[in-house]
Amino acid sequence: MNAVELVDIKKSFDGGNEFILKGLDLKIPKGSLTVVIGYSGTGKSVMLKHILGLIRPTSGQVNVFGQDLWQMSNKEIMKLRTNIGVLFQHAALFDDQNVIQNVMFPLLEHMKGKKHKEYLEIASKKLIISGIEEKHFLKLPSELSGGMRKRVALARALALDPEILIYDEPTTGLDPILTEMVDDLIHETHMREEGRVTSIIVSHDLMAAFRIGQYIVMLDKGKVLHSGKPEDFLNSDIALVKKFVEKGTKKKYGI
Amino acid sequence: MSTNEQYAVNKTSNGFVQFISSIIEFISGLICECGITVLFLFKSIKSVFQRPYRFQEVLKHIEFIGVQSLLIIALTSAFTGMAMSFQIYLGFKLVNATNLVGPTVGLGIMRELGPVLTGLIVAARAGGAMAARLGTMRVTEQIDALEVMGIDPVQYLVGPRVLAALISMPLLCGFFDFVAMSGSYLLCVHALGLDEGIFFDKIQLWLNPRDINEGLIKAAVFGLIFGAVCTYKGYNTTGGAKGVGESTNKGVVNSMVLIIAINFVMTNIIRFVNTLMGGTG
Numbered sequence A: 001m002n003a004v005e006l007v008d009i010k011k012s013f014d015g016g017n018e019f020i021l022k023g024l025d026l027k028i029p030k031g032s033l034t035v036v037i038g039y040s041g042t043g044k045s046v047m048l049k050h051i052l053g054l055i056r057p058t059s060g061q062v063n064v065f066g067q068d069l070w071q072m073s074n075k076e077i078m079k080l081r082t083n084i085g086v087l088f089q090h091a092a093l094f095d096d097q098n099v100i101q102n103v104m105f106p107l108l109e110h111m112k113g114k115k116h117k118e119y120l121e122i123a124s125k126k127l128i129i130s131g132i133e134e135k136h137f138l139k140l141p142s143e144l145s146g147g148m149r150k151r152v153a154l155a156r157a158l159a160l161d162p163e164i165l166i167y168d169e170p171t172t173g174l175d176p177i178l179t180e181m182v183d184d185l186i187h188e189t190h191m192r193e194e195g196r197v198t199s200i201i202v203s204h205d206l207m208a209a210f211r212i213g214q215y216i217v218m219l220d221k222g223k224v225l226h227s228g229k230p231e232d233f234l235n236s237d238i239a240l241v242k243k244f245v246e247k248g249t250k251k252k253y254g255i
Numbered sequence B: 001m002s003t004n005e006q007y008a009v010n011k012t013s014n015g016f017v018q019f020i021s022s023i024i025e026f027i028s029g030l031i032c033e034c035g036i037t038v039l040f041l042f043k044s045i046k047s048v049f050q051r052p053y054r055f056q057e058v059l060k061h062i063e064f065i066g067v068q069s070l071l072i073i074a075l076t077s078a079f080t081g082m083a084m085s086f087q088i089y090l091g092f093k094l095v096n097a098t099n100l101v102g103p104t105v106g107l108g109i110m111r112e113l114g115p116v117l118t119g120l121i122v123a124a125r126a127g128g129a130m131a132a133r134l135g136t137m138r139v140t141e142q143i144d145a146l147e148v149m150g151i152d153p154v155q156y157l158v159g160p161r162v163l164a165a166l167i168s169m170p171l172l173c174g175f176f177d178f179v180a181m182s183g184s185y186l187l188c189v190h191a192l193g194l195d196e197g198i199f200f201d202k203i204q205l206w207l208n209p210r211d212i213n214e215g216l217i218k219a220a221v222f223g224l225i226f227g228a229v230c231t232y233k234g235y236n237t238t239g240g241a242k243g244v245g246e247s248t249n250k251g252v253v254n255s256m257v258l259i260i261a262i263n264f265v266m267t268n269i270i271r272f273v274n275t276l277m278g279g280t281g
Helices: A044-051 A074-081 A099-110 A116-129 A146-158 A176-192 A206-212 A230-234 A239-253 B003-048 B055-065 B067-094 B098-139 B142-148 B153-191 B196-206 B209-235 B240-276
Strands: A002-012 A019-029 A033-038 A059-064 A084-087 A164-168 A198-202 A215-220 A223-228
Touching (some): A002 A044, A002 A198, A019 A044, A019 A059, A019 A215, A033 A044, A033 A176, A033 A206, A044 A059, A044 A164, A044 A198, A084 A146, A084 B142, A099 A116, A116 A146, A146 A176, A164 A176, A176 A206, A198 A206, A206 A230, A215 A239, A223 A230, A223 A239, B003 B153, B003 B209, B055 B067, B055 B098, B055 B153, B067 B153, B098 B142, B098 B153, B098 B196, B098 B209, B142 B153, B209 B240
Parallel strands (some): A033 A198, A033 A215, A084 A164, A164 A198
Antiparallel strands (some): A002 A019, A002 A059, A215 A223
């Protein structure tokens, strides 16, 4: 079964003059860890917003867990979103709430009827498995490093035990050590609940895609250029894929 | 007509057409923007009455918009009341009518200056802060984060702010009226030597509770205006830090212009209604 299926998605923001997505077809199997890569401006973020139901496609169908998103009512879409955790590029933590409050926020909104202590316990557990020590729980996001903010954001994304985890360029702007740490964290998180959780990572980092991805999807000009396992990607005959592999590995290791 | 003359005529007429079309474009843009803001206002008000109710958020914003504005309102209103009283005293002294300083100041404050100045001050202080806060949340993806958590950002962020502005403004306006009249009393009675009994007697004689209500109604409308405009601008911010600055600026400026313009319209409507109801207007 596919967790996410995009069928012939076309999207234009200017009434049909220019299309960002030009008939995108994509199937993401349930329980997989899929990395979506591509040059800037190929429609990766727009594709993510379609999966989350934040943007309505000009034409085409978005199916999440087999349900057509745009046949659902607003309430149903809102409910579905509680089953999707998102780690944003810049963490998007609420800057007026401390670490523990940030993680407790979705719990308080959607998991009614528990005692305050229980919410605290769940949030603490999520933070600890994301690698945040207790001494940081009362700090504001502005007092944390970039890597720690991502960890807190991951804990918040995990708070409701979602079945789909989406990472929007999780390592952009981080140094190589932090990049590797975040990649490992994503991999650990996925492997911890292998089979239940479907992870979708949008990234520019090809090496990370090879290291942690079970499937790699490459977008180009609003369409899927290539999709398959990492080894298929390396052996692809498509010129642009070859170029991307060459540039990606050279940039990373200077070879 | 020579070719050059024909060219000059064409150029002038093209320029004129461009000028007219730019004006039409500006006006239609303005109408469109107003329409979208009104729809946004309706959506936010409607969201307040949908589950889950956000009373705590409303209280939090009443504290920010209302309680935290008290000091600035007190200072502004006291000095406004005193300055206005002094100018009216100087004018009325020429025609030997200083007995009427109290009610004249009262009418001016309660009907016009109270709601308008309260609106302008609170729009600048709290409206600007609301636009900046929502704008920052938008550009740092915090609003997107709310949405993907299955929380309606309009209901969580906008509705409580607009409702808090609506509730706070009449209260602040009443406070403005009270402090301004206290300032007027102190200046007139204790500094300029007017008779205390006459001061209060004339106010009681010439001022009607309807005058106070007029100001409070206006203040509530101004609360809705700056609440809707500033949250709309902030909520729809684009373009990073620069965009936050622009949306804050636009939110505050548009609110202020609207408050002054709508005050004039409301004054006329209320006068008209009062006349219909047999009052003096």
